[in-house]
Each structure stands twice: as C-alpha cells, then as structure tokens.
Amino acid sequence: MPSFYFQTFGCQMNIADSDDLRRELLCRGYDETSDPLCADLLIVNTCSVRENAETRAKARIQEFGRVKKNGAKLWVTGCMAQRLGQRIKEKIKTVDRVIGAQHNSDFLAHLDKYLPKYDHTGVPGKLHNSPGDYITVMRGCENFCTYCIVPYVRGPEVSVPASEVVSKVARRVDEGVCEFTLLGQNVNSYRDGDIDFADLLKMVASVPGVRRVRFTTSHPKDCSEKLIKTIAATSSLCRHIHLPVQAGSDRILSLMNRRYSLDHYLGLIEMIRRYIPDADITSDIMVGFPGETDDEFEDTLRLVEKVHYTTAFMFAYSSREGTAAASMKETVSEDVKLSRLKSLIDLQTSITKKIYDSSVGEEFEVLINGRQEKRERLWMGMNNGFKKVLLSCDSAEAGMIFNVRAVRSSGMTLICERITK
Numbered sequence: 545m546p547s548f549y550f551q552t553f554g555c556q557m558n559i560a561d562s563d564d565l566r567r568e569l570l571c572r573g574y575d576e577t578s579d580p581l582c583a584d585l586l587i588v589n590t591c592s593v594r595e596n597a598e599t600r601a602k603a604r605i606q607e608f609g610r611v612k613k614n615g616a617k618l619w620v621t622g623c624m625a626q627r628l629g630q631r632i633k634e635k636i637k638t639v640d641r642v643i644g645a646q647h648n649s650d651f652l653a654h655l656d657k658y659l660p661k662y663d664h665t666g667v668p669g670k671l672h673n674s675p676g677d678y679i680t681v682m683r684g685c686e687n688f689c690t691y692c693i694v695p696y697v698r699g700p701e702v703s704v705p706a707s708e709v710v711s712k713v714a715r716r717v718d719e720g721v722c723e724f725t726l727l728g729q730n731v732n733s734y735r736d737g738d739i740d741f742a743d744l745l746k747m748v749a750s751v752p753g754v755r756r757v758r759f760t761t762s763h764p765k766d767c768s769e770k771l772i773k774t775i776a777a778t779s780s781l782c783r784h785i786h787l788p789v790q791a792g793s794d795r796i797l798s799l800m801n802r803r804y805s806l807d808h809y810l811g812l813i814e815m816i817r818r819y820i821p822d823a824d825i826t827s828d829i830m831v832g833f834p835g836e837t838d839d840e841f842e843d844t845l846r847l848v849e850k851v852h853y854t855t856a857f858m859f860a861y862s863s864r865e866g867t868a869a870a871s872m873k874e875t876v877s878e879d880v881k882l883s884r885l886k887s888l889i890d891l892q893t894s895i896t897k898k899i900y901d902s903s904v905g906e907e908f909e910v911l912i913n914g915r916q917e918k919r920e921r922l923w924m925g926m927n928n929g930f931k932k933v934l935l936s937c938d939s940a941e942a943g944m945i946f947n948v949r950a951v952r953s954s955g956m957t958l959i960c961e962r963i964t965k
C-alpha cells in the first residue's frame with residue numbers, strides 16, 4: 545500500500561485543510577506514515593503569515609527533497625504555495641507540485657491525475673484521538689489590515705454553504721467528535737443567503753450529538769448583538785469570545801486599517817459582559833507597529849487592564865513583504881518592541897492569574913480532552929469558556945463531560961475535583 549506523510553505549518557485553518565486532504569488520501573487507499581523517509585508522497589502545507597513561517601517551511605521542503613526515497617513525490621500546498629506559486633519549483637527542484645491555498649479544491653483533481661487510486665477500505669474514522677475537531681466555514685478575507693498578508697494569499701471571502709457545514713458536522717459526530725470549532729479569517733461576516741453566522745451557530749449547535757461549539761476568529765467591526773444574544777441563549781455555544789483588538793490607540797488602529805474605534809470596541813466588551821457575564825474574552829495584541837509611540841503603547845496597557853482578557857496572543861510587529869505596512873517607515877527599534885512585549889505579557893499574565901484565582905470554588909462542566917502525559921490519573925480539559933482544567937480521576941476518557949468544582953489555581957490552570965449533581 546502506498547503511503548503519505550503530511551507536515552502542516554501555521555494556523556488552525558491549515559490544520560483543518562490538512563485533515564480534509566488526509567481524509568481524501570485515506571479514502572483513496574493510501575496509508576499515513578509517521579516516517580517521511582518511507583513515504584511515497586510527502587505534502588508540506590505551508591503558512592505565509594510571518595516570514596519566519598515561510599523560512600521554516602522552505603527548510604523542511606529542502607530537507608524532504610534531500611531525504612525522500614527514490615520515486616517519492618513532494619507536493620507543497622497552502623499560503624506560501626499560493627504566494628510564491630511555481631517560483632517554489634524553480635528554487636527547489638525536488639518539488640513536484642505546488643497547489644496554492646485558493647486552489648485546495650483542485651487537490652482532488654491533482655490526486656486523480658498524478659497518483660494512482662488503490663482499493664480503499666472505506667471512509668476513515670477520526671483522525672485525532674480528541675473529542676474536538678475544526679470545521680472551516682469560510683475562507684479568505686477582505687479587510688486588508690495593513691500588516692496582514694492573508695487577503696493577498698487567501699483571496700476574497702467565500703462562505704461554505706450552511707447545509708454543507710451541517711452535514712460535515714453530522715458526519716464527524718458519527719465518528720465520535722462532540723466539540724466543534726468553526727473556523728474562518730472573519731467568521732462573523734459569514735453569509736449564505738439569509739443565513740448569517742449567528743444562524744449558522746444555532747444550526748450547528750442543534751445537530752444531535754453536538755455538545756460544544758466554539759469559533760474563531762472574529763473581527764470587532766462585524767460582531768453583532770444578535771451573535772452575542774445567540775451565544776447567551778444557547779447552552780452548547782461556549783462562553784468564549786475571541787475578539788482581537790490589536791492596539792489600544794485610535795491612531796494606531798486607523799494606521800492598521802482596522803475600521804473600528806476604541807469606543808466601538810469597548811462598547812462590544814460592555815455588551816458581551818451584559819449578556820454573558822461569565823464569558824472568557826480573549827484577544828490578539830500587537831506591539832511596535834510603525835509609528836507607535838510610548839504613550840500609544842501605554843494606551844494598549846490601559847486597554848488590557850480595562851478589558852481583563854482571560855488570555856491574549858501577544859506579539860511584536862514584523863514587516864511582511866507585500867503588505868501596505870511594509871512601506872511604512874519602521875520607527876520602533878527591535879529592543880523597544882521586545883521590552884514593550886515583555887511589559888504587555890507581564891501585565892496579561894498577572895490578569896490571567898487573577899481571573900483563574902478568582903474562579904476557585906466555582907462549579908462547572910469540564911470536557912475531557914486527554915490524559916496528562918506521564919500522570920496516569922490526571923486528565924486535561926476545558927470548561928465551557930476558555931479556562932484550562934486539570935482533573936484527578938480514575939475512570940475518564942477523552943470526550944467525557946463531568947461536573948467539577950475548582951479547588952486550586954496554578955495561575956493558568958484550574959485544578960478541579962468531580963462533584964455529583
């Protein structure tokens with residue numbers, strides 16, 4: 545039986561795309577191998593968001609080109625494949641095919657054309673030993689934030705028809721999945737005729753067997769009251785809203801072309817807290833955007849204090865060739881960026897700790913994701929917001945849901961005990 549090896553770089557959408565492609569290969573009778581040296585087909589699904597991600601992917605592709613066995617094929621997919629196209633083949637001669645992220649649907653045609661089909665043993669089951677799965681509901685982005693390469697490589701927004709999303713979810717439920725994360729660059733601008741993202745969430749939540757639904761990522765300009773009310777009213781929709789703010793100053797937000805003001809953003813936070821008081825709100829925050837002054841960075845710290853995010857993904861600006869911000873003069877030195885990033889991380893870590901510490905004594909449901917390595921009785925899970933949980937328990941399994949009480953906090957995990965209700 546021929547075998548394939550998959551390496552994925554980048555975001556959750558790339559992981560979801562890789563899973564879809566892996567399924568297609570398994571359906572066609574290929575075996576998945578964990579050893580690239582044995583594979584008949586090596587696929588590298590690439591990311592373009594940062595230069596560093598492209599550098600790592602290129603190094604991996606070159607390495608595969610050197611070590612792949614005689615006759616093995618090397619294919620490159622994803623965002624870097626979209627951005628650089630056939631130039632990858634010119635630079636790395638061992639690459640056989642390049643399929644850009646906007647042409648994922650051509651992958652099957654490439655499979656049929658270039659690789660033989662084998663007797664298959666049926667539709668593959670779950671690809672991961674986890675109760676959760678990602679479902680891409682829309683692709684592309686039209687927001688053109690000035691620092692971001694995504695609109696150039698992923699193209700305009702395209703929503704997956706709601707009926708397709710729902711039937712995919714139902715199939716995954718049959719395979720044992722109970723928690724779904726709906727993915728898109730900007731899920732809350734989802735649209736299928738009259739169906740908006742809030743409607744789609746309700747449709748997915750009502751598929752029999754679905755226990756939890758999450759989504760990422762949202763753009764503050766498209767976050768509606770209807771969406772927040774829908775989450776508040778539907779118990780299987782998780783109390784977690786990821787609402788990337790990026791910066792705490794209106795001037796920097798405008799330079800980033802984020803298309804909302806700080807007042808608008810804080811209004812959304814107030815609305816979320818009003819309808820879902822226990823919501824975990826998380827964010828993406830960037831420091832050192834071209835032109836960011838010390839005072840404007842202080843504005844970001846003040847915003848973080850005010851919102852009290854449960855956690856945040858924090859990073860320093862790095863210029864990305866091909867974006868509008870790449871032509872802006874960089875004014876913040878690498879040292880200053882790193883020192884601002886450290887101050888921001890220190891502040892957010894102390895807020896995360898306060899939030900976790902104040903949750904001690906609370907009772908909630910936890911969905912078990914898996915066992916902690918090396919510790920037999922210790923299980924990892926999540927509450928129905930975005931808090932990590934450790935549970936000591938004799939007989940658990942990934943996918944089980946328990947009622948628990950938080951008895952201790954490590955500052956970034958709640959240590960819980962089971963309770964009966």
Ligand code: SF4
Nearest residue numbers: 685687688689692694
């Ligand atoms: S919303 Fe902005 S940051 Fe997000 S993918 Fe689109 S352009 Fe990039």
